[in-house]
Amino acid sequence: MISPKQIYVMSAVAGINVATIYYNQPILNTIAQDLHVSALAVGNLPTFSQIGYGLGLFFVSPLGDKMNRKKLLLISHLLLALSLVGLSIVENLYALYALSLLTGLFAVSAQIVIPMAAAMSGKDKGRVVGSIFSGLLTGILLARTLSGYVTEWFGNWHGIFALSSVLVFACMVGIAKTLPNIEPHFSQSYGSLLASCVYQLKRFALLRANALLITVLFGVFCSFWTTLTFKLSLAPFNFNSDVIGLFGILAVAGALLAPYIGKIADKINPTFTKILSIAMIVVSIILMKVFEDSLAAFIIATLLLDIGFQAVQINNLAQIYTLDEKAHSRINTAYMSSMFLGGALGTAIGVYCWEHGGWALVSLQLLSLSVIALAIILYSALSSKHSKTL
Known part of the structure; x- marks a missing residue:
């Protein structure tokens, strides 16, 4: 069984780890001024980080089924720390591109x-996965705020990457001292391993349904957070970036509920939980559409949307990690690849809607995607019930 210390x-x-790909976003203007390049040129840095993460998701994370996961974690942490050290000292734009990748x-x-934790957790997968996912979400949500404040405190943009490298080295110590050696279950070639990631979607109907659901919902999540910045920077709010960043801290409050959501996921019918969670998301969007000039409405809606998304995500993960313990990493790769594809599409759609119809069109788009997500759950539940009666 997994111990609290290991969790x-x-x-x-x-x-x-996940915070490292978001540190550059709030300091792009500072980097551009320091290197005397255009904002458009440094604007490619987050793109390279995201491309790198997508490549790692498909080409590196499946290795968790083929090699000792503890060893894989230590190697990846060492390479990550060295990349961050490089970011803390270079002054060349193209070197920054390469190191961001x-x-x-x-x-x-x-x-x-995350798959490693699921394999160690026994029957409490929802609670354990919820705790790990809480850490991941907290990293995503706090990364931008931390980066801005550290850059301001150090007086230059290199400081956040230097600090991050120290944190990654500290993680290596924690991994080496607390995590067990888990032997792999997959013995075939690396090419077969990658092909098997795609095969998992064909193999499990539940994985297909959950992957499609999270593709749509992460699209809602990313579209919301991207366009929220535009909305809050205009009248009647007229907030600066530091105030808008506080909404990220507000969302962390929702992230801290993830372990409790996980406990519920272990006990309550997952379909009912997902329907209730998406209903929360729908209510949050309606609040922001009807009361679009109310700060209180946006605060409440942010919490509801964040908690609703997390509840669906944790239920999905708890379900897919019961499918095949020997294929956890490959199943995770298939699922997460779908999720980040949805996030990229949701962001692009959200920006397009903002440019062509403002908040009215954005909120309509968010509501439409949420209804589609609800339809996916209901269809999946009815299909599953029908197959059991045959």
Whole structure:
């Protein structure tokens, strides 16, 4: 059984790793001024980080089924820490591109540790996965705020990457001292391993349904957080970026509920929980559409949307990690690849809607995607019930 200490270490690993691909976003203007390049040129840095993370998700994280996961984590952490050290000292834009790509590639340790935790958790998968996912979400949500404040405190943009490298080295110590050696179950070639990731979607109907659901819902999540910045920067709010960043801290409050959501996921019918969670998301969007000039409405809606998304995500993960213990990493790769594809599409759609119809069109788009997500759950539940009666 997994111990509380191991859960804390794995939560920290997930959050610290995933945060590294978001540190550059709030300091792009500072980097552009320091290197005397255009905002458009440094605007490619987050793109390289995300590309690296996508590559790592598909090409690195499945290795958790083929090699010792503890060893894989230590190697990826060492390479991540060295990439961050490079970011803390270089002054060349193209070197920053390359190192941002490598940072994203090796930050994928977060997607190695979640399946590992599920394999160690026994029957409490919802609670354990919820705790690890809470750490991951906290890392995503706090990364931008921390980066801005550290850059301001150090007086230059290199400081956040230097600090991050120290945190990653600290994670290596925690991994080495607390996590067990887990022998792999997959003995075939690396090419067969990658092909098997895609095969898992064909193999499990539940994985297909959950992957499709999270593709749509993560699209809602990313579209909301991208367009929220635009909305809050205009009248009647007229907030600066530091105030808007506080909404990220507000969302952390929702992230801290993830372990409790996980406990519920272990006990209550998952379909009912998902329907209730999406209903929360729908209510949050309606609040923001009807009361679009109310700060209180946006605060309440942010909490509801964040908690609703997390509840669906934790239920999904708890379900898919029961499918085949020997294929946890490959199942996770298939699921998470779908999720990040949905996030990229949701962001693009959200920006398009904002540019062509403002908040009215954005909120309509969010509501439409949420209704589609609800339809996916109901169809999946009815299909499953029908197959059992045959």
